[in-house]
Every structure is written in structure tokens, then in C-alpha cells.
Amino acid sequence: MSADPVARAGAVDLLLPTARGRTVTEGSVTTPRSGRSTATRAVLFLLAALALAGSVTAAVRIGTADMDWTDLARVLGTHLGLDVEPLPPLVDSLIWDLRLPRVLMAALVGASLAVCGTVLQAVTRNALADPYLLGVSSGASTGAVAVIVLGVGASALGATGGALAGALLSFGLLLSLLRRTGLDTVRIVLTGVVVGQLFTALTSLVLMASADADTTRAVTHWLLGSMAPARWNTVVVCAIVTPLGLLAAWLCSNALDGLAFGTDTAASLGIGVRRTRMLLLVVTATLTAVAVATVGAIGFVGLIVPHGVRFLIGPLHRVLLPYAALAGAVFLVWTDALARIAFAPREVPVGVITALLGVPLFLLVLRKRGEL
Amino acid sequence: MRITAEELSWSVAGTPVVRDVSADIAPGETVGLLGPNGSGKSSLLRCLAGLRTPDTGTVRYDGECVRDWSARRIAHHVAFVEQDSGADSDLRVADVVGLGRTPFRDRWRGPDATDRAVVAAALERVGLTALADRSWKSLSGGERQRAHIARGLAQQPYGLLLDEPTNHLDVKHQLELMELLTGTEQTVLVALHDLSLAARYCDRLLLLHHGHLIASGTPAAVLTV
Structure with a gap:
């Protein structure tokens, strides 16, 4: 350590409050920047964005009915009002009404879940946190099952509205429990598990008591996660909520970095810890609720993607969050494509595939942390 | 920057941790905070850093009460360095x-x-x-x-509040840190266990026991109580 202030040789001591107004020009600083250079990051981000665009385009073509690039271009041209020869109505509907919303929904939900996982792992200081930690997905499942099986509010809400109501109900319960105990990291995790277990039990109870065999099968399939229900109206909701959630989380990047060092250190950096945590929990709960309400419970995306991207890009949230969103989108687009073709013509719930990929990673992380 | 505690008390679940502490740290002064484990050093530092809201009493920076200040405004005035929180960050x-x-x-x-x-x-x-x-x-x-x-x-910062910063440091770095703290023109309040470091480097010492401030003054005066 250098006890002699830098004031030697006439230089201004940059560590004193009197140096606050002083600005330093680029080029005069020798400290290494964070990880990769800005130019490299820009190129990587462009490549990731192109990978997403390419994935969406390619995934639209994948399915039991083959189609080529010109079909996709003609459908897009037709619906954008361009002067192109339309496809037969059946093929046009297959692409425009089913494939395209489905693939876009996979991209949006993948981005949402990856952002939620990244945020929750920082907020709870728990490398194994993912959106399902809060119990919100379980609440959404209960809400949807209540609508489908019991017909509660079926006319007004539908299964999607029921899932959203259930998600918000479970989140409200979580918050009310945390209000009594505080937003301590361990308490958030434990309370989330308790809330999740409660709503999982309620879902099972409703199914066992009221549903017939066909309904139980259909609900179980939905609970495992599937992009099949995606339509333009639900895509639009996700397309509004997901970028807003990502932006809100990104604007809290510094706080997410600081929270890794504990509440007191974060607060001493000028971060409003309680308010920021609450904001981030609301953001993650809303993103998760919208995703689950539309396509069911898809686990482990929020675990797999943040760990992979953190390994490649680094842990600074300002950089990590946008990449996690892009990577989550690409990941779920291809996972959903695999779900469609792996056992074609039968479709595997995409949640099954993400779980098969996620469980080994979960165990790997546990082992790395010395807990297995 | 002058840091002042006026009749400061803070408790956890009804158990008093800091009791009626009044202290005044002059601009540029380096003050050592001494006391056995559990005497309330860390809690007093956190109250002074705006991280805990005192049950009674007032914390002032340059005479201005900070109770209603935002975390950001406080961070513009003081930096708080706690003992390593064991963060496992990448x-x-x-x-x-x-x-x-x-x-x-x-x-x-x-x-x-x-x-x-x-x-x-x-x-x-x-x-x-x-x-x-x-x-x-x-x-x-x-x-x-x-x-x-x-x-x-x-x-x-105008003021540095440090909670046992010499922990984990070897002797060389302990001495260098204390020279750094005494060499700066910032106001420093540092919790210490090492009495010899406190005696050698601090302008004044505050001695806590069971949350009470039982002695305050020059190292020679406090350490010969």
C-alpha cells in the first residue's frame, strides 16, 4: 500500500473528494477495461443478434410439414401488404397463425426466463436460483388448473387469465410473508419454496378431486410446458412485457453487482437495497407469470442460460443481462424445435427437454460449490 | 467533514446494542474505535454510516442530520468498509x-x-x-x-468508516494501511482490536463496553484508564 498521497509531483489526488469535479480524458488511463473491449463486445452482440434472427427464421421452417425459405418470405410479404403471390390459405395459416407466433413466443419466453434467472441469482446470492424459486410458476399452474377443472371465472378469464391471477396471488402471498420477516436472502429462498410447495399441493388437490382422466392428461401436458398454445395476441403481450422487464433489470445492473457483497456494502454504495430488491422481485414475478400463463411451466432455462453466458461473457450485469436475454431466446427457440421433431409427429413438452438439460447442470453447479 | 453522534441508541429485538453514545469526530481526524467483541463497535459504525436507523439520537455530517438522507446522498459523504462478507463473486x-x-x-x-x-x-x-x-x-x-x-x-469520500480493516492483513500491510489512513486528509473512524496499532496511529480513541462509550480521548489517556 502506498501511504504517500498521490499529490506528489504536483498530481491531483484522485481519491479525495476535492477531485470529484475533475474529468479524465480517454487514453490517459492505463487501467484495463472490464474483460473484452467495447468493439469486441459490439461484434459479439451483433453476432448474437444475428444468431437469434437466423434461429427464428430457421425454426419457422422446422416441423412435421416442411416448407422452404420462399414460402416464409411470401407469407411475410402477404401479411406486410407487399405485392407477392400469396400461398394457399392452409399453408399461409400454418406459417402465420401457428409457426411464427410459436417461434417468436419461444424467443420471448426464453429471453424472459434467462433474465429472471440472472436477476434472481444476484438478488438471492444463490447460484441455483431460477424463476421457479419464488413459487410464482406454481401459483400460475394452480390458477390455470382452477379455471380448466373447476371452471372458476372461466368465462371471463380463460386459462391464461387464471394462470396470471394465480401467479400474482402466489407473489402477493410471498410478499406478505416477506413483509413479516424481511427481505433477507435465505428467507426469500425458503419462503419461495414454501409458497411453491403450497400451490403445487393445491394443484394436485384440484386435479385429484375434480378432474377426469382426459382433463388431467391435458393439464399435466400444459404444466410441463409447451409453445403450442402461442398465438399472436399472447405474443404481443410478451413482446411488450419482456423488453420492459429487461430494461428495468438492466437499469439496476450496478445494484445487482453490488448486492453480491451483501446488504450493508450495497447500501453503503448508495443503492436503495430494499426498494431495488422489491422492484426486481416484481419484475421477475411479472415476467415469469406472463410466460407461465401462456406456455406453462418451463424450468431450468433461468439456470442453464445465465451460467453459460456468465462463463463466456463475464459476470458484470450491465453486459451479462442483454447477452443472457439473447442466449435465452436462441436456446428456447432451438429447444422448442427439438421438442417438435424429436418424436414427430408426437410433440414432447419443451419443459421435459429443458429439464433433461438442466438437471445435469444443476448437479454440476452443486458439485462445483462443494455441496454434492 | 465532521461526524457527530448525539445520544445515539440502537437495539435489536429489544436488546440494546448501542446505548446513549455521543461522540464528535473533527474533520481530518483519525479516531480508533475500541472494545471487546459484542461491545457495539460494528453497530455504532453502521449507525454512523446510515445503514441502521437509531432508535433515539442523531447522526450529523457537518452539523446536518442525516436521518432522512437517501442512501445515495450518504454515499456521497462517507464510505463504509465492513469485514469481508464472504462474497463468492466472479x-x-x-x-x-x-x-x-x-x-x-x-x-x-x-x-x-x-x-x-x-x-x-x-x-x-x-x-x-x-x-x-x-x-x-x-x-x-x-x-x-x-x-x-x-x-x-x-x-x-469525505469520511471513511472502517470495521476492523486490519483483520486478515499481515503485519506489513497492517502498518501500511494505518499509515494510509493517518496520511489522508479525510475523516477516519476505524474499529480496531490491536491496541498497539490504535495507540501508534490514531489521534483519539473511543472505548465501548456493552454499548456504552466509557472512555474517549488521546491514546495515552484512554489506554491508561
């Missing part, structure tokens, strides 16, 4: 020190050249320049402690 050391720039950044922009220059100066001050690119996880306890101090310095 951040680079330079990025951890760069967290000290948080109070000066708006949410939309990343670190600029000024931020990086301040971080470079802070790393140099604690002798960690060579480790700037190392992962936080790979640091020893002493290196982490020095990085936390650098992070506090990067806040360009």
Missing part, C-alpha cells in the same frame, strides 16, 4: 473496486475514463494494481480486505 478485482463509483453514475451509463482513473489510483494506493484483472474468488482474505478498502477510497 467479478474482477477492478470491477469490485469500481463499485465504489456507483454513487456517481447514472443508471444509463457505464464506467467512463474518470471512473477508471479513480479505480486505478485506488488499486495503486492499496498495492493491488497487479491483481486488477484477477477474479475476486481467487483472492486471499488479506487481498480482499485491501480491495474493499480500495473500493471505499474510490468513493472519494
Whole structure:
């Protein structure tokens, strides 16, 4: 350590409050920047964005009915009002009404879940946190099952509205429990598990008591996660909520970095810890609720993607969050494509595939942390 | 900056931890906070750093009550360095020190050249320049402690509040840290266990026992009570 202030040789001591107004020009600083250079990051981000665009385009073509690039271009041209020869109505509907919303929904939900996982792992200081930690997905499942099986509010809400109501109900319960105990990291995790277990039990109870065999099968399939229900109206909701959630989380990047060092250190950096945590929990709960309400419970995306991207890009949230969103989108687009073709013509719930990929990673992380 | 505690009390679940403490630290003074484990040193430091709201009493910076100040406004005045919280972060050391720039950044922009220059100066001050690119996880306890101090310095604070910063440091770095703290013109309140360091480097000492301030004065006066 250098006890002699830098004031030697006439230089201004940059560590004193009197140096606050002083600005330093680029080029005069020798400290290494964070990880990769800005130019490299820009190129990587462009490549990731192109990978997403390419994935969406390619995934639209994948399915039991083959189609080529010109079909996709003609459908897009037709619906954008361009002067192109339309496809037969059946093929046009297959692409425009089913494939395209489905693939876009996979991209949006993948981005949402990856952002939620990244945020929750920082907020709870728990490398194994993912959106399902809060119990919100379980609440959404209960809400949807209540609508489908019991017909509660079926006319007004539908299964999607029921899932959203259930998600918000479970989140409200979580918050009310945390209000009594505080937003301590361990308490958030434990309370989330308790809330999740409660709503999982309620879902099972409703199914066992009221549903017939066909309904139980259909609900179980939905609970495992599937992009099949995606339509333009639900895509639009996700397309509004997901970028807003990502932006809100990104604007809290510094706080997410600081929270890794504990509440007191974060607060001493000028971060409003309680308010920021609450904001981030609301953001993650809303993103998760919208995703689950539309396509069911898809686990482990929020675990797999943040760990992979953190390994490649680094842990600074300002950089990590946008990449996690892009990577989550690409990941779920291809996972959903695999779900469609792996056992074609039968479709595997995409949640099954993400779980098969996620469980080994979960165990790997546990082992790395010395807990297995 | 003058830091003042006026009849400060703070309790946890009804158990008093800090009891009716009044103290005044003059601008530029280096004051040592002494006392056995559980005497309330860390709690008093947290009250003075605005991290705990006292049950009764007032904390003032340059005579102004800070009770209603935002965390950001307080961070513009004092830096608080706690004992290593055992964070298992993958951040680079330079990025951890760069967290000290948080109070000066708006949410939309990343670190600029000024931020990086301040971080470079802070790393140099604690002798960690060579480790700037190392992962936080790979640091020893002493290196982490020095990085936390650098992070506090990067806040360009008027006052430094440090909770046992010499823990984990070898003798050489303990001496260098204390010389750094006494060499600065910032106001410093530092909790210490090592009486010889306190006697050698601090202008004044505060002695806590069971949350009470039982002695205050020059090292010679306090340590011969």
C-alpha cells in the first residue's frame, strides 16, 4: 500500500473528494477495461443478434410439414401488404397463425426466463436460483388448473387469465410473508419454496378431486410446458412485457453487482437495497407469470442460460443481462424445435427437454460449490 | 467533514446494542474505535454510516442530520468498509473496486475514463494494481480486505468508516494501511482490536463496553484508564 498521497509531483489526488469535479480524458488511463473491449463486445452482440434472427427464421421452417425459405418470405410479404403471390390459405395459416407466433413466443419466453434467472441469482446470492424459486410458476399452474377443472371465472378469464391471477396471488402471498420477516436472502429462498410447495399441493388437490382422466392428461401436458398454445395476441403481450422487464433489470445492473457483497456494502454504495430488491422481485414475478400463463411451466432455462453466458461473457450485469436475454431466446427457440421433431409427429413438452438439460447442470453447479 | 453522534441508541429485538453514545469526530481526524467483541463497535459504525436507523439520537455530517438522507446522498459523504462478507463473486478485482463509483453514475451509463482513473489510483494506493484483472474468488482474505478498502477510497469520500480493516492483513500491510489512513486528509473512524496499532496511529480513541462509550480521548489517556 502506498501511504504517500498521490499529490506528489504536483498530481491531483484522485481519491479525495476535492477531485470529484475533475474529468479524465480517454487514453490517459492505463487501467484495463472490464474483460473484452467495447468493439469486441459490439461484434459479439451483433453476432448474437444475428444468431437469434437466423434461429427464428430457421425454426419457422422446422416441423412435421416442411416448407422452404420462399414460402416464409411470401407469407411475410402477404401479411406486410407487399405485392407477392400469396400461398394457399392452409399453408399461409400454418406459417402465420401457428409457426411464427410459436417461434417468436419461444424467443420471448426464453429471453424472459434467462433474465429472471440472472436477476434472481444476484438478488438471492444463490447460484441455483431460477424463476421457479419464488413459487410464482406454481401459483400460475394452480390458477390455470382452477379455471380448466373447476371452471372458476372461466368465462371471463380463460386459462391464461387464471394462470396470471394465480401467479400474482402466489407473489402477493410471498410478499406478505416477506413483509413479516424481511427481505433477507435465505428467507426469500425458503419462503419461495414454501409458497411453491403450497400451490403445487393445491394443484394436485384440484386435479385429484375434480378432474377426469382426459382433463388431467391435458393439464399435466400444459404444466410441463409447451409453445403450442402461442398465438399472436399472447405474443404481443410478451413482446411488450419482456423488453420492459429487461430494461428495468438492466437499469439496476450496478445494484445487482453490488448486492453480491451483501446488504450493508450495497447500501453503503448508495443503492436503495430494499426498494431495488422489491422492484426486481416484481419484475421477475411479472415476467415469469406472463410466460407461465401462456406456455406453462418451463424450468431450468433461468439456470442453464445465465451460467453459460456468465462463463463466456463475464459476470458484470450491465453486459451479462442483454447477452443472457439473447442466449435465452436462441436456446428456447432451438429447444422448442427439438421438442417438435424429436418424436414427430408426437410433440414432447419443451419443459421435459429443458429439464433433461438442466438437471445435469444443476448437479454440476452443486458439485462445483462443494455441496454434492 | 465532521461526524457527530448525539445520544445515539440502537437495539435489536429489544436488546440494546448501542446505548446513549455521543461522540464528535473533527474533520481530518483519525479516531480508533475500541472494545471487546459484542461491545457495539460494528453497530455504532453502521449507525454512523446510515445503514441502521437509531432508535433515539442523531447522526450529523457537518452539523446536518442525516436521518432522512437517501442512501445515495450518504454515499456521497462517507464510505463504509465492513469485514469481508464472504462474497463468492466472479467479478474482477477492478470491477469490485469500481463499485465504489456507483454513487456517481447514472443508471444509463457505464464506467467512463474518470471512473477508471479513480479505480486505478485506488488499486495503486492499496498495492493491488497487479491483481486488477484477477477474479475476486481467487483472492486471499488479506487481498480482499485491501480491495474493499480500495473500493471505499474510490468513493472519494469525505469520511471513511472502517470495521476492523486490519483483520486478515499481515503485519506489513497492517502498518501500511494505518499509515494510509493517518496520511489522508479525510475523516477516519476505524474499529480496531490491536491496541498497539490504535495507540501508534490514531489521534483519539473511543472505548465501548456493552454499548456504552466509557472512555474517549488521546491514546495515552484512554489506554491508561
